[in-house]
Amino acid sequence: MNTNAQSPIGLFDSGIGGLTVANAILQQLPNESLVYFGDTAHLPYGDKSADTIRYFTKTIGSFLLSKECKIIVIACNTASSVAFEMLQQLAGDKAHVFNVIDAVVDEVINRKYKNVGVIGTLGTVNSNAYKNKINAKNPNVNVHQLATPLLAPMIESGFVDGQISHLVIEEYLNAPSLQDIDTLVLACTHYPLIKKEIEDFYAAKNKKVDVLATNEIVAVHIKKFMIENGIVNYEKKGRNTFYVSDYTESFEKTTQLFYKESIDLIQMPLFK
Numbered sequence: 001m002n003t004n005a006q007s008p009i010g011l012f013d014s015g016i017g018g019l020t021v022a023n024a025i026l027q028q029l030p031n032e033s034l035v036y037f038g039d040t041a042h043l044p045y046g047d048k049s050a051d052t053i054r055y056f057t058k059t060i061g062s063f064l065l066s067k068e069c070k071i072i073v074i075a076c077n078t079a080s081s082v083a084f085e086m087l088q089q090l091a092g093d094k095a096h097v098f099n100v101i102d103a104v105v106d107e108v109i110n111r112k113y114k115n116v117g118v119i120g121t122l123g124t125v126n127s128n129a130y131k132n133k134i135n136a137k138n139p140n141v142n143v144h145q146l147a148t149p150l151l152a153p154m155i156e157s158g159f160v161d162g163q164i165s166h167l168v169i170e171e172y173l174n175a176p177s178l179q180d181i182d183t184l185v186l187a188c189t190h191y192p193l194i195k196k197e198i199e200d201f202y203a204a205k206n207k208k209v210d211v212l213a214t215n216e217i218v219a220v221h222i223k224k225f226m227i228e229n230g231i232v233n234y235e236k237k238g239r240n241t242f243y244v245s246d247y248t249e250s251f252e253k254t255t256q257l258f259y260k261e262s263i264d265l266i267q268m269p270l271f272k
C-alpha cells in the first residue's frame with residue numbers, strides 16, 4: 001500500500017457534486033492535497049447503465065492511480081453502488097479505495113434506526129446497494145428507497161433555496177413510501193446543498209426525521225482510517241488540483257455552489 005503521508009487523496013464524481021465530499025475531507029484533514037476529477041463529459045451518471053459507469057470508473061481510477069494517490073474516494077453514490085469492488089481490484093495494493101455508502105450504512109446501524117428512507121439517483125436506487133448493505137447487517141431494518149432524478153440537475157442549476165426547490169423537494173418527500181421514516185439518507189453527493197431545506201420540510205410538519213448527508217460521515221470515517229494507518233499529512237499544506245473531462249465556463253462558475261473557494265478547472269480529455 002502507498003503509505004506516503006505526503007501523497008494526495010484522489011476523488012471523483014460524475015461532475016462537481018463530489019466537491020461536497022472534497023470540502024468535508026478538507027474540513028477534517030486540512031493539510032491534505034486533493035486531486036479531484038469531475039467527469040463532466042458524461043454527466044449525469046444517474047441514468048447510465050452499470051457497465052458504462054464501471055468503464056468510466058476504470059478510466060478515472062487509472063488516472064488517479066497515475067497521480068500516486070494514497071486514497072481514492074468514489075465521491076459519487078451512483079458509481080459507489082456499482083463500481084466499488086471493480087475499482088478496489090484495479091487499485092490492488094497501490095491505494096485504499098473508499099465508497100460513500102459503507103460508512104453511512106454503519107452509521108444507520110449504529111444509531112439503531114428502524115425505518116430508513118433513501119433518496120438518490122435512479123442508478124443508486126435501482127442497484128439496491130443501500131438496502132442490501134443495511135439488511136446484510138440487520139435484516140429487521142425497513143429500507144424505503146425513492147429515486148429523485150430531478151434533484152441533482154436542479155441543484156447544479158443553482159435552485160437550492162427557493163420556490164422551485166421547495167416544490168420539487170415537497171413533491172418527492174410527500175411520496176407514500178417515505179412516510180413513517182425515522183431517518184432519511186441523502187444518497188447523492190449533490191444533496192448536502194439541500195440538507196437544510198429538507199430539515200426545514202420535516203420541522204414544518206413537526207416530524208422527527210434525522211437527515212444524514214453522506215459527505216460528512218464519509219470524511220470522518222476516512223480521517224479515522226488515516227489516523228489508524230499513519231497516513232495523515234501533518235506537514236505544510238500541499239495544493240489541490242481539479243480536473244474535468246469537459247470544460248465550460250458554466251461548470252467553473254457552478255463549482256462555487258459546492259466548494260468554499262473559487263477554483264480553476266483543468267480540462268483533462270481522458271476519454272478522447
Ligand code: DGL
Pocket residue numbers: 013014015017018043044045046047075076077078079120121124152187188189190
Ligand atoms: N453526485 C452523483 C451521486 O452521488 C449524482 C449525479 C449524477 O447523476 O451524475 O450519485
